[in-house]
Amino acid sequence: MRNFSIGWFLALTALALPLGSLAQAPAPPDHAKSQAAAGVPDFSGVWFVREYSRSILPKEDPPFRPETEKLFQQRIYDNSHHDPDKSVDSTERCIPPGVPRTMLQPFPWEVVQAPDRIVIIYEYQAIPRQIFMDGRGHPGDLEPTYMGHSIGKFEGDTLIIDTVGLNDKTWLDPMGLPHSDAMHVIERLRRVDHDTLVDDVTIDDPKAYTKSWTAQVTFKLHPDWQIQEYVCAENNRNK
Amino acid sequence: MKRGLFIVFALFLSAFVVSRPLFAHHSSASYDQEHPITLKGAVTSFEWTNPHVFIYLDVKNDDGSVEPWRIEGNSPNMLSRAGWKKEMLSVGDHVTVSGSPAKNKTKVMRLVSIIMANGQKFDGQGFK
Numbered sequence: 001m002r003n004f005s006i007g008w009f010l011a012l013t014a015l016a017l018p019l020g021s022l023a024q025a026p027a028p029p030d031h032a033k034s035q036a037a038a039g040v041p042d043f044s045g046v047w048f049v050r051e052y053s054r055s056i057l058p059k060e061d062p063p064f065r066p067e068t069e070k071l072f073q074q075r076i077y078d079n080s081h082h083d084p085d086k087s088v089d090s091t092e093r094c095i096p097p098g099v100p101r102t103m104l105q106p107f108p109w110e111v112v113q114a115p116d117r118i119v120i121i122y123e124y125q126a127i128p129r130q131i132f133m134d135g136r137g138h139p140g141d142l143e144p145t146y147m148g149h150s151i152g153k154f155e156g157d158t159l160i161i162d163t164v165g166l167n168d169k170t171w172l173d174p175m176g177l178p179h180s181d182a183m184h185v186i187e188r189l190r191r192v193d194h195d196t197l198v199d200d201v202t203i204d205d206p207k208a209y210t211k212s213w214t215a216q217v218t219f220k221l222h223p224d225w226q227i228q229e230y231v232c233a234e235n236n237r238n239k
Numbered sequence: 240m241k242r243g244l245f246i247v248f249a250l251f252l253s254a255f256v257v258s259r260p261l262f263a264h265h266s267s268a269s270y271d272q273e274h275p276i277t278l279k280g281a282v283t284s285f286e287w288t289n290p291h292v293f294i295y296l297d298v299k300n301d302d303g304s305v306e307p308w309r310i311e312g313n314s315p316n317m318l319s320r321a322g323w324k325k326e327m328l329s330v331g332d333h334v335t336v337s338g339s340p341a342k343n344k345t346k347v348m349r350l351v352s353i354i355m356a357n358g359q360k361f362d363g364q365g366f367k
Contacts (some may be wrong), residue, residue, distance in 0.1 A: 054367060107314070
C-alpha cells in the first residue's frame with residue numbers, strides 16, 4: 001500500500017509539474033521559439049548585472065601567486081588614494097575593461113544570437129564581442145588584445161564561452177584584481193529562469209594564480225531596455 | 240606558563256589573519272562610501288554628458304560663506320532609464336544631494352540620490 005501511494009504521488013507530481021510550469025512561465029518571444037526549434041537555448045535580450053559589486057571575488061580570496069597578491073594590494077591602495085580625476089583604473093580613461101570585467105560593469109549588454117555566432121553588444125564603451133559558434137578553434141598566432149578571441153558551444157542548457165588571447169593591461173574587476181597574458185577565461189552561462197542568467201566565470205591563469213578559480217555573477221533580463229549610445233571620451237575628467 | 244599563553248594567543252591571531260577574507264570591503268575607489276554626506280545648494284551648471292553627468296552647486300555654509308561643489312552622477316544612459324531628463328535641472332534650482340565625498344577632501348561628490356526643488360527624488364546611479 002505504501003509503495004502504491006508513493007507511486008501514485010510521483011506519477012501525479014510528474015503530470016502536475018509541466019502543467020504548473022506552463023501556467024507560470026511567461027510566453028517566450030518569437031526569437032526564443034526559433035532558437036528552441038534549432039535545438040539550442042536562446043539568450044537574446046538586454047541583460048544587466050543583478051547587483052553591482054566592485055569585486056568579482058567569491059567569499060574567499062583566489063589562490064594568488066605572491067607577486068599577484070602584492071600587485072593587488074598596491075592597486076587597492078592606489079585606488080583609494082588618488083584624486084577623483086586621476087584614477088589608476090584605466091577604464092576611467094576609456095580603455096576597454098576586457099574579459100570578463102566587461103560583463104560586470106554597471107551598464108547593460110545585449111545578446112544577439114545567430115546560428116554561427118553570438119554577438120554581445122556592451123553599452124559600456126560601445127564594445128561588440130564576437131563569440132564564434134561554428135566549431136572553429138582559437139587561432140594559433142593570436143596577438144593579445146583587450147577582448148581576446150572567443151569561441152562558444154552549447155552543452156544542454158549551458159552556453160560555454162572560451163576566451164584566450166587577452167593582454168595583461170586590464171583588471172578583472174574595479175578593485176584591481178590582476179591577471180596575466182596567459183589567462184584563459186571560461187564562462188558558463190545558463191538561464192535559471194526566464195529573467196535570470198547565471199554566469200560561472202572560471203579564471204585559468206597559471207602565471208598569476210596557483211590554480212584555476214571560479215566566481216559567479218547573476219544578470220537580470222530587461223525586456224524594456226535597449227542599448228544606447230555611450231561616448232566615454234566626451235566629457236571625461238580623468239587624465 | 241606565560242610563554243605558553245603567548246604562543247596560544249599568537250596562534251589565534253595568525254589564524255585570524257590568514258583566514259579572514261582579505262578584500263571583503265568593496266569601497267568605491269576615490270569616494271568615501273562609508274561616510275556619506277548630504278548637501279543643499281543652488282545649481283550653477285548642469286552638464287548632461289558622457290561618461291558622467293555633472294551638477295555644480297553653490298552650497299551655503301552655516302557661517303554664510305558659499306562653497307562650490309561638483310556632484311558626479313552616472314551616464315545619461317543609465318540616468319534616463321531611472322527617469323532623469325536633460326531639462327530637469329536649471330540654474331538657480333535648489334536641490335538636496337546625498338552621496339559619497341571625495342577621499343582627498345576636494346569639494347567633489349559621487350551622487351547617490353537627489354531631491355529636486357519640487358520634492359521629486361531620483362537615484363544618482365540609475366540602478367533603481
